[in-house]
Amino acid sequence: MESNLYLYNTLSRSKEKFEPINPPFAGMYVCGPTVYGDPHLGHARPAITFDLVFRYLLHLGFKVRYVRNITDVGHLVADLDEGEDKIAVKARVEQLEPMEIAQYYADRYFIYMDSLNVKRPSIEPRASGHMIEQILMVQKILEAGYAYEVNGSVYFDVEKYSKTYEYGKLSGRVLEDLMTNTRTLEGQDEKRNAADFALWKKAQPEHIMRWPSPWGDGFPGWHLECSAMSTKYLGEYFDIHGGGMDLLFPHHESEIAQCQAAIGHESVKYWLHNNMVTINGQKMGKSLGNFITLEEFFTGTHAALQQAYSPMTIRFFILQAQYRSTLDFSNEALQAAEKGLKKLMAGYETLGKIPLPLPLPKQGGETSPPTPIGIQATSPPTPLPGGEGRIRDLWMSCYAAMNDDFNSPMVIASLFEGVRIINSAADNKEILTAPELEMLKNIFDIFLFDILGMKNEKGGDNQDVLDGLMQLVLSIRQKSRETKDWGTSDQIRDALQKLKITVKDGKEGSSWGIE
RNA sequence: GGUUUCGUGGCCGAGUGGUUAGGCAGCGGUCUGCAAAACCGUCCACAGCGGUUCGACUCCGCUCGAAACCUCCA
Numbered sequence: 001m002e003s004n005l006y007l008y009n010t011l012s013r014s015k016e017k018f019e020p021i022n023p024p025f026a027g028m029y030v031c032g033p034t035v036y037g038d039p040h041l042g043h044a045r046p047a048i049t050f051d052l053v054f055r056y057l058l059h060l061g062f063k064v065r066y067v068r069n070i071t072d073v074g075h076l077v078a079d080l081d082e083g084e085d086k087i088a089v090k091a092r093v094e095q096l097e098p099m100e101i102a103q104y105y106a107d108r109y110f111i112y113m114d115s116l117n118v119k120r121p122s123i124e125p126r127a128s129g130h131m132i133e134q135i136l137m138v139q140k141i142l143e144a145g146y147a148y149e150v151n152g153s154v155y156f157d158v159e160k161y162s163k164t165y166e167y168g169k170l171s172g173r174v175l176e177d178l179m180t181n182t183r184t185l186e187g188q189d190e191k192r193n194a195a196d197f198a199l200w201k202k203a204q205p206e207h208i209m210r211w212p213s214p215w216g217d218g219f220p221g222w223h224l225e226c227s228a229m230s231t232k233y234l235g236e237y238f239d240i241h242g243g244g245m246d247l248l249f250p251h252h253e254s255e256i257a258q259c260q261a262a263i264g265h266e267s268v269k270y271w272l273h274n275n276m277v278t279i280n281g282q283k284m285g286k287s288l289g290n291f292i293t294l295e296e297f298f299t300g301t302h303a304a305l306q307q308a309y310s311p312m313t314i315r316f317f318i319l320q321a322q323y324r325s326t327l328d329f330s331n332e333a334l335q336a337a338e339k340g341l342k343k344l345m346a347g348y349e350t351l352g353k354i355p356l357p358l359p360l361p362k363q364g365g366e367t368s369p370p371t372p373i374g375i376q377a378t379s380p381p382t383p384l385p386g387g388e389g390r391i392r393d394l395w396m397s398c399y400a401a402m403n404d405d406f407n408s409p410m411v412i413a414s415l416f417e418g419v420r421i422i423n424s425a426a427d428n429k430e431i432l433t434a435p436e437l438e439m440l441k442n443i444f445d446i447f448l449f450d451i452l453g454m455k456n457e458k459g460g461d462n463q464d465v466l467d468g469l470m471q472l473v474l475s476i477r478q479k480s481r482e483t484k485d486w487g488t489s490d491q492i493r494d495a496l497q498k499l500k501i502t503v504k505d506g507k508e509g510s511s512w513g514i515e
Numbered sequence: 516g517g518u519u520u521c522g523u524g525g526c527c528g529a530g531u532g533g534u535u536a537g538g539c540a541g542c543g544g545u546c547u548g549c550a551a552a553a554c555c556g557u558c559c560a561c562a563g564c565g566g567u568u569c570g571a572c573u574c575c576g577c578u579c580g581a582a583a584c585c586u587c588c589a
Contacts, residue, residue: 013519033589046589172518173585222587244589248519275520276583286588320538321528326521326582333527336539343538346552401529409529413537423553427546486548493550504552511552 003060004403007240008324010248010271011170015405020239021269026062027238028054029230029268031247032124034071035105039112040291041277041314041329042244042284048315048453049274049323049406050242051118055451056402066121067233069226070109072102073127073209073219091208098209099128112294115311117453123233127225131211134220134228137262138199138213146261150190152202152216156257158195167195167257170271171249197254199224223254231259231267241268245275246283274323279304284329292329306331309338312457316341319408319452340416345456346513347419348444350426354437391436391443394418398447411447418443457514474503474510481505 005018020026030050033043050068057064091098110120127134138154141147146161147154158167162175175195198221203210210217230238236259243252252271259267276283284291292302300308309317317337321327394414401410418440424430432440448454473492480488493503496512503512 010519031589034587040589042589044589049589168518171584174517245519245583246588247584249584250586274589276589278582281581283583283588288588317527324520325528328527330526332525332539336527338539340538343552350553407529409537413529416537420554427554429554481548484548490549497551502551505547505550506552513552 004399005056005060006403006405007270007272008405010273011268016270018239018270020062021237024061024063026057026064026240027234028057028064028066028240028242029226029234029238030066030068030121030241031226031243031251032068032070033105033109035102035109037105037286038293038295039105039109040284040286040293041297042286042291043109044112044116044294044314045277045318045323045327046242046244046274047113047118048116048318050272051453052319052323052406052408052451053240053242053272054119054121055453056406059446059451065123065234067123067125067230068121069229070102070106070124070126071225072099072106073225102126102128115298116294116315117311117455119453125229125233127220127229130225130229130232131213131220133232134224135200135213137224137228137231137258138220140262141199141258144261144264146257147199148192149215152218153190153198154200154215154221155191155196156199156221156254156261157192158197158257159193161257161261165257165260168253170256171253173249173253197221197223197250199258223251223258226251227255227258227262227267230255231263236263237265237267237269239268240270240272242272242274245273246285248273275326277318277327277329279329281328304331307335309334310457312454313338313341316412316452316454320412322405322407322409324405340412341454342513344412344415344419344448344454347415347422348448349511351422351437351440351444354422354425354432391418391421391432391439394421395439395443398443402447402451408452411452415444415448470501470512474512477503478509 003018006015007018008014009016028050030046033039050066054064054066091101094101106126114120138147141156142149142154145157147156158175161167167173167175200213200215200218200220202216202218207219209219211219230241241252241255256266256268259265276285278284279290279292282288282290292304294311294314296302296305297309297314298311300306313334317334318327320337320340394417397414398411401407401414404410421430421432422440425432473496477489477492480486480492496503501512501514503510
């Protein structure tokens with residue numbers, strides 16, 4: 001299968017042509033959330049970024065298997081510094097079974113990702129469900145001689161690995177620096193080298209998340225689950241591995257080493273990394289305590305928020321930046337996104353109302369053709385400069401943008417150009433041919449909705465009811481306007497405005513929208 | 516200190532060796548019962564200093580500044 005898709009491979013620090021290993025199949029693994037807290041804006045970035053990748057690959061016709069894990073074990077807690085599991089700590093504090101915590105937050109994650117219109121991946125494996133695979137992988141690494149066991153824990157031997165392979169090739173680290181600069185952690189004395197990392201960690205008696213293993217009761221190391229699960233579901237060599245830039249080191253670097261050691265070769269062809277969301281120039285993150293949860297965004301209940309922002313506003317805000325750029329949060333930027341999105345959606349709605357130009361008169365029974373609504377005989381509409389070519393250019397530029405490392409901001413700019421053309425046509429300043437209208441509609445359907453994954457939030461589930469109701473109200477108001485009963489007309493408009501419904505009066509009647 | 520990356524107009528954010536990104540905000544106009552929307556026009560830019568070049572915001576170097584990672588974190 002041919003595509004002209006180029007993506008930025010962190011491994012080579014350059015854009016590479018996407019050539020899947022087994023076309024038409026494409027495999028993608030993305031590091032998912034650790035389910036011990038409510039999803040926040042930081043979680044939305046990678047989810048939406050790789051949703052965009054997923055959607056575009058699907059659009060191009062690839063048969064995509066997209067795997068995104070749920071981390072429900074592992075991960076040490078820094079502030080306690082005792083090597084305890086994040087989820088376990090939370091469980092103890094809240095007097096719950098650890099899996100209750102994980103289940104609760106996993107469910108929350110799914111709900112909020114759904115609201116952001118993030119497609120569910122093909123497989124969402126949980127680390128806790130893949131203990132056997134992880135233990136087997138540790139054994140393979142041990143057999144290959146790149147790991148050693150100490151007191152019921154198993155560590156990866158980075159120094160030995162580096163004699164044959166390059167630990168640091170993804171992140172650009174130099175081993176010597178790592179050996180001298182790595183912070184001293186608990187259990188450090190067990191390690192042969194400061195740069196070594198745990199594959200399996202012995203569970204202390206008070207540790208409530210534990211599994212049996214050949215080395216005694218314990219839990220898997222921080223990087224193991226992704227290697228084990230990506231191998232299981234995507235094979236020993238697959239196309240794309242994604243995640244946040246903050247995971248580059250040590251997480252992804254260690255994944256490479258684990259797979260190389262266990263399998264004998266690298267497992268990932270393209271490494272993709274999304275950048276961070278910042279707040280006041282600083283990373284928005286759990287550990288910094290400056291994050292805003294998605295629930296808070298949707299309800300507006302956070303001191304830093306001037307108002308509530310809808311899921312689609314958040315999604316659009318994120319897609320307005322290229323995924324490898326940092327994205328700075330501010331109310332001003334979010335409000336700009338909200339307005340821009342509204343304009344885009346209104347443009348699409350307008351597009352549906354532009355009447356098709358007249359078909360050529362049929363031979364035979366012709367009467368004088370009716371004047372189409374929206375085209376005034378007095379001021380002949382000027383043909384579109386460049387004719388159909390201009391719409392086709394728009395179409396092509398959307399593909400060009402997506403093919404250039406998923407440049408969603410460029411796609412959005414093209415869509416705005418489309419809106420400008422649509423509005424001009426609706427204003428009788430330009431005329432669109434039937435093929436042009438068709439093509440414009442396709443551009444929006446494909447790029448705005450299918451690929452960027454935007455959806456209309458206007459009326460939710462009761463759209464039909466709302467539409468009918470509004471039609472009724474506006475027709476009543478129209479009657480009062482025709483008799484120049486401005487009092488009644490304005491009364492209706494003001495009342496609707498209080499319900500956050502904006503009425504716009506145009507030449508062909510009134511339209512409405514919800515703020 | 517090391518690694519990686521970045522510094523674009525009032526705000527957010529693309530892109531490029533010589534041509535308008537786009538959105539939001541501002542200003543002027545058209546339209547309109549009013550309002551909103553829309554349309555047209557318009558203002559505001561590429562951190563600083565050198566170098567390469569006919570020409571750099573775009574390439575190279577330096578300086579200054581910022582961020583992420585080096586400890587779990589999307």
